[in-house]
Amino acid sequence: MSTATQAPPPREQGRKRWDTRRTEKRRRLDAVRQYANGPVLQQGDMVAVLEALLAPGDRVVLEGNNQKQADFLARMLTRVNPDKINHLHLIMPSVSLPEHLDLFERGIARKLDFSFAGTQSLRIAQFLQDGLLEVGAIHTYIELYARLFVDLTPNVVMVAGYMADRQGNLYTGPSTEDTPTLVESAAFRDGIVIAQVNQIVDDVSDLPRVDVPGSWIDFVVEADKPFFIEPLFTRDPRVIKPVHVLMAMMAIRGVYEKHQVQSLNHGIGFNTAAIELILPTYGEKLGLKGKICRNWVLNPHPTLIPAIETGWVESVHCFGAELGMEGYAAARSDVFFTGRDGSMRSNRALCQLAGQYAVDLFIGATLQMDGVGNSSTVTNGRLAGFGGAPNMGHDPHGRRHPTPAWLDLIETDDPLARGKKLVVQMVETFQDGGQPTIVESLDAVAVGKASGMPLAPVMIYGDDVSHVLTEEGIAYLYKARSLDERKAMLAAVAGVTPIGLRHDPKTTTKLRADGLIALPEDIGVQRGEAGRSLLAAKSIADLVEWSDGLYQPPAKFRSW
């Protein structure tokens, strides 16, 4: 050990404690021991338990996902005494229930980091203005998960599952979603994990399978009713219009067939639902089965059922479950990811990874797009967040494996050129209310300024968009050789919006001739064919029939 003696003195201080987190966790667990039978807690004790397990200023992950909600735990949390428990820093993938905002109104919570707000977005903006709430940041899903392992590690995590046993082993069923990732962040840094379940069983052998091991979970409690789940990805084919069918035909010919798109993710709009529904009719006629759209990264969209039943779909990996699709997914285990018990397992973290790194294409819609292709769904007075769209909707520069579609976007001879993910914005030039979709400047810019946000809330940046598809035509933006050309291409398909009215018809002719834009006729799409008759299912009832009765739509979608 010759050099050791020359080293600087290793200690500048007294013995430091290195297990303060563990000690604090033990203190809190001891404080609720009186209420617990092993990891099992009782409903009626939950307010007292939360008051003992939490401390002011704690970072708390409350499972709010896109679909599944730990709603019982959220309700219990609203009932704690704000004099005891306050200034909580809530970290939530999705803020979806009124209770989530009640926590701020009552002074229990103070700071919020989130990814998506949906119906609560108006109230978040209001509370922010009223000084009741402070926003840490608005993240995408995976950057929120990522921060749980870096600088936002939680003190307490509250999640939801279908069943648990008396050792804390958790069964999530198809609604696995964010649960394993959220739990891991606390279970492995001396945080406390509480799971609400619909049912507690005695032994692990009574569980269909284990999704999260009991050694990661501190407490389980049987909720007063099954956790809330929202059917966010069900689109009723009745609402699909001929223009959606036209745009779907253009997507299939001008994007999917042209670039040989084999793996993909769809947004949740009626446009993309139309694509799913004309694969078995229009796609079949074009002889494209087996050549495009084989591997999907997608929630279990009911509108994908006819394509699955006709053999178009090799696989679907899901972010979350969709209410009513549980039985169908379980009966189609060649296509969906299912466990040994037969039910689906979703996993949002892995599915976001798959959607980012392993697919050829993302296609989605937006409420507003500017003249260079920046887009946002933020409108005045709402702070909605973007969930996973920015992750799906960009070209990941860390990708190194090629596919035909990815390579097809290379436009140079540079030996160092790399391919690109296809990021397609599919929008009608006007919204239903008559507002133009393609605008001079995004509302998001003003909203960002008014809310004091360090960044304008842009969903997808123009420089990440490879194609814009409107009812007028397709702009192949990845081919643009300059910003001016890019603007001209977008204007050429922008119809009679302010941006579209700027375009010069002579330029349009040249852009068409150069293959920089395409009108329907340029890609062999017959406008006359674009009718609802192309839809393989025209109603939810048709989808049920396609599924052999396995799909069981929620009541609000039943009209029979």
Next chain:
Amino acid sequence: MSTATQAPPPREQGRKRWDTRRTEKRRRLDAVRQYANGPVLQQGDMVAVLEALLAPGDRVVLEGNNQKQADFLARMLTRVNPDKINHLHLIMPSVSLPEHLDLFERGIARKLDFSFAGTQSLRIAQFLQDGLLEVGAIHTYIELYARLFVDLTPNVVMVAGYMADRQGNLYTGPSTEDTPTLVESAAFRDGIVIAQVNQIVDDVSDLPRVDVPGSWIDFVVEADKPFFIEPLFTRDPRVIKPVHVLMAMMAIRGVYEKHQVQSLNHGIGFNTAAIELILPTYGEKLGLKGKICRNWVLNPHPTLIPAIETGWVESVHCFGAELGMEGYAAARSDVFFTGRDGSMRSNRALCQLAGQYAVDLFIGATLQMDGVGNSSTVTNGRLAGFGGAPNMGHDPHGRRHPTPAWLDLIETDDPLARGKKLVVQMVETFQDGGQPTIVESLDAVAVGKASGMPLAPVMIYGDDVSHVLTEEGIAYLYKARSLDERKAMLAAVAGVTPIGLRHDPKTTTKLRADGLIALPEDIGVQRGEAGRSLLAAKSIADLVEWSDGLYQPPAKFRSW
């Protein structure tokens, strides 16, 4: 059901089977039932078991990680009869053992998808040339994981852990690494999962904790010896030279302090080890403790011990474990992610996500960089892959949360501007052998062509690099307003390499005045201070002393 009658006939074909994968799995499980006691297999039966569980052409994930290896299973696989089992498609994060390549030599495997090869990279290139092996693609870690859930779902997954019980519950200890992600891809799509462990215990209560639930695992087998693990991230401070210290000082003042870098990932070179080792001396003197380098995404580098002991480090989330650091990490649970049992849990998928989305900075080295900042570690005759570097080393466009460092890279008034991740290449202008690091053209271009690869194997693309740091100075590439300016900035810090000799001293003066590049004196770095005396530990023995004897270096690093 009014519209249903108008729908196209839902069935164009007879009753299709939708559980062919499950049926095939059941068939294979039945074929080995004679050898299995529950999920427990015997060492001596493994060749026969593998011959029954595998089929020609199967996609097989063989756990090969950066550190941990399922080496027993790899050896057993080399012994199967190639007449029975052949044309396997191997999917491996890391190809590290001779056995991995023996599989191709013997005709058992045929196709390879991988991320990193290390010592086997020469043999891969040779086999490719000899037609013994076909490369699917060379991926980064997370895109390889991603494809397991899209179009590369495996039939069989073979992994390694410390312990299992007789129900198949798996304890990985600190070496969790890729295991949960690899297992999930097969467990939830009717694939077969086999785990080798160092020890089988009777009951789940005999396991320190559960890392992967038994219901995801089909078989466990006690290996003939503990799994192989490579101490890849141990850097002996003896080998750190004064020039590394100089560059480390420049990084701290000219990058970390300048941009307020709080969360970060370091590569494995001696340059970055030097940064870790001068935080408690040089960083302390500058009063930077608590202001920079708080949250780390990093393997448990022994050279980080002095910074941890002096209170610089709030947290470290790890990709994998490091041999000898197990006891130290367990004793520092405030800093490292540890389970209820006290031992660390690493998780490469989540750590890659964290390193991509939640940190301010990546800093690493390379073997070659061209005049615009493209870099590669590929040299002639080697197909090494890049592991996680391209993921760490790019600006993720899906990020939406701001940090001071990220925002500090905005150089425009555009209201739609977003921040940038700091991607720093830290290279000496010449390699030890006297070869220039900064070159006209990367060898990777020629290697890509010669190997028939669709892409040149570039590690980090120049357009993703924000800073280049050499012993000459720092080029703040993110400030470049044109490609020519970017080239001039890089040339100005490229020393006497061919690229550096091109620079015009007058330009350099102007670039310094404009803050586009900085020499040591411009950022207050005294060259005379750059000596080994600044290193908080000068040897492995010093690191052991700093750790209070908790760090137990592998024999090859012990010189006392």
